[in-house]
Amino acid sequence: MTQNRKQNEKQRRPVQKKGVKLIRSVAKAGLISLVSVSALSLHASAQTLFVKANGYTLNHKNQLQRFDAMLVDDAGKVLAVGTQKQLEKKFANHKQIDLAGKTVLPGLIDAHGHIFNLGQAESQLGLRSTNSLAEAQTAIAQYAAKFPQQQWILGGEWNQAIWKLGRFPTAQEIDSVLADRPVWLRRVDGHAGWANSKAMQLAGINLETPDPVGGKIERDSKGQATGIFVDSAMHLIERVIPAKNEAERRLALDAALKQMRSVGLTSVHDAGVDAQADALFREYANKHSLTTRVYGMISGVDQFFDSVSKQGPLLGMADDRYALRAVKLYSDGALGSRGAALLAPYSDAPHTKGLLFSADKDMQAMVQKAAARGYQVNVHAIGDAGNRQVIGSLATIPKAQDASVLRHRIEHAQVLELSDIPRVAQLKIIPSMQPTHATSDMNMAEDRVGKQRIKGAYAWRTFLKQGSPIPCGSDFPIESPNPFWGIYAAVSRQDFDQKPVKGWYPEQAMTVKEAFRCFTLDAAYAGHQEKILGSLEPGKWADFIVIDQDIFKVPVKDLYKTQVLQTWLAGQQVYRK
Known part of the structure; x- marks a missing residue:
């Protein structure tokens, strides 16, 4: 067992049995599910009861649950959610924080961003x-x-x-x-x-x-x-641009953290971590200065990967502030610059089919190398040729390390041949997608691929129907890091002027609940973190946000206008508007 794995095992050890009676009594009252003692990390005092909340969370059955009170222990984990009357009756020795009837959601997760670039x-x-x-x-x-x-x-x-x-x-x-x-x-x-x-x-x-x-x-x-x-x-x-120095990198990280917590992001999957970024993330995590959790993807399988992977995947450190258990690879470029690799020529540029970054054998070697060392493999793929290469490459991984075990992902999964989409579900590959890409690209996407291929593009409903979880992100700073812009795009498939009137290929739109899940539980699942993040359930970290409107009741056209009033990480406030 590697040192990192030993540390993670130590962090997951059960607490003493003296809390069992308390847990069972609360479960009997219908306030919480009966869960293992190890998940609850019970403490007798210094608990905080958040009251007068208009709270929403999903549970493991994909049910949307309401609550007006939430109890958080002094370790920063959720102990119970329910009504204020029930929780006050069953729990003593707590302080109260009044949320004044504002809407409360689990902290939102961006499954694909670039923190230092932001x-x-x-x-x-x-x-x-x-x-x-x-x-x-x-x-x-x-x-x-x-x-x-x-x-x-x-x-x-x-x-x-x-x-x-x-x-x-x-x-x-x-x-x-x-x-x-x-x-x-x-x-x-x-x-x-x-x-x-x-x-x-x-x-x-x-x-x-x-x-x-x-x-x-x-x-x-x-x-x-x-x-x-x-x-x-x-x-x-x-290669000839002067590299950023240490001070500039710190300024960039500080600026990104400030922006992320202000829009309600309590966790971000960073799509391309190098040695310098890794060092800063570890330092900030240990100091509890990471006000947004980071799930890191190592950039490629070259020198830094060879070095850091000797210790094995970092499953989580410093109260799960930082994890490094994935690898980011690229199959092709982007649609707008015609760098995305297509199976047939571009509809508006018949002289080109775009570019694959690697030969099939080289892509297969990279994904197998990363998976063999226990890492999730997340591959950028935009065009249908790029996506087919990734699907084929991930299919070559031995069963013990395949997507059903390590949850390998296609980052973007933007344009697929319709016959390739079912293969994504069959192989248990996760399509990690960015809703605002659709509304940003709708001015040129059909020009690039034509009326037939567009049927397999930005096809969220098609993926959802076949049971594929969709972790949502933004790809910031290419798009805004504001997750409510992403929720709006996923539901409306319109720009902020509500155009096109009925939405762009509206049959592929999500419901508000589905989009909410994509930025919470599905994103957590895509980072192997659904047991600690993504919802406000007992035993999970108390990462939550307070917002100015009820996203489940406001008109769809107003979703993107949602403002974050407070952001909390592990029961501690890290942002207030």
Whole structure:
């Protein structure tokens, strides 16, 4: 048994039997389910009774339960939920906190985000709100003038589809407003970058620079690089950008944590943890400075994986503040930049089918390597060819390490051949999806894949009907980290102006309850954490949020307007509006 596993076993040891009588008496009264003593971590004093709550939680039977009071022990775990009268009668020695009738939910979980990127984005140039190339050029010039000390102008979130260019922007179009400093701006999906001539010069890009495996340098009719680098070609520019120092990384993490707790995220699955991120997560967890729990996915199976995996998966440390038990791989790029790998050519670009990052045999070797060491394997796949490669690769894993055991995931599962969708359920693969991707992509997705292939795209209802759990996320900072935007997108399949009127392919929409589950219990399940997170049930961590409206009663059009008033982690308040 590895050291980490020993520590986890120690954390799960049963408490003394002296609490059994109390538990049984409460169970008999109908306040809580009779659960094992080991789950309750009972304490005789310093309990907190939260009262006057408009509370909702799901249980293991997928039932939506109401409560107006919740008892939390001094370890930060839920002891019971029920009515205030019942809990006051059965439990003494507690303090009370009045929630004034506000709606209370379990803390929400984002199953796919990029924490350091979120923090860094706050200090970089953002072009998400620009509606034209001219607006973007103005924003670049203004940002550069505001920050003259920055050696590189970094940022992005541009979208040429919104600009209605009908093409990618060029280096010259940045040069016209800023030529003396290097500029590097990632596309909104993070799978293409836009450089000016200065950046390309520093990177040594010329006519002879080859396209790397899994990437593409966009070129003009003379073979000159236009300034657009797709997928792995982005590394040609990024390798010459000065690395963030320790202080900058800490600032980024602090900024991300502040933003995450303010939108009610009590847990996030970080989709790509390297050695430097891992070190900071462990430090912050040990100091209880992680105000959002982190479930980490190791970035690839290279040097860092070889090193950290010698100790085995980290199932949870520092009261489950941090876990590192998954690996993140990539099969292809994104739809917007036409880097997603398709089985047939793009409907709006018949000369290309996108890019697979690895040959089938190489993908199989990577997933088998990670699974053999006990890690969950989570693979980015957007296009139907990318998804088919991942499904086929995960099918090669021995039964003792397959998806039914380690809960392997497809991250995004965006466009699938209809015949491949049942295979996802048959192999017990989890489709980890991001509802706001559908509403962000609906302006171009059908153009890319056509009317037939779109039937297997963003197909949440199809997956739910076959019994696949859908852990929901945002892929922040590509999308907003606000989970209520995700719930709104999942239910409405509309933008904030309620367009299209009936929703975009509304037959694939979720109910509010289903979307709520995707951001709670399903996300917890996808991180092997459904026994400790995802609902407010006895024995689980008291991670919960207080919000300004009842999401189960307000009109669908108002779901995204939900504001978080308080965020609590392990019974401790970490945010107040």
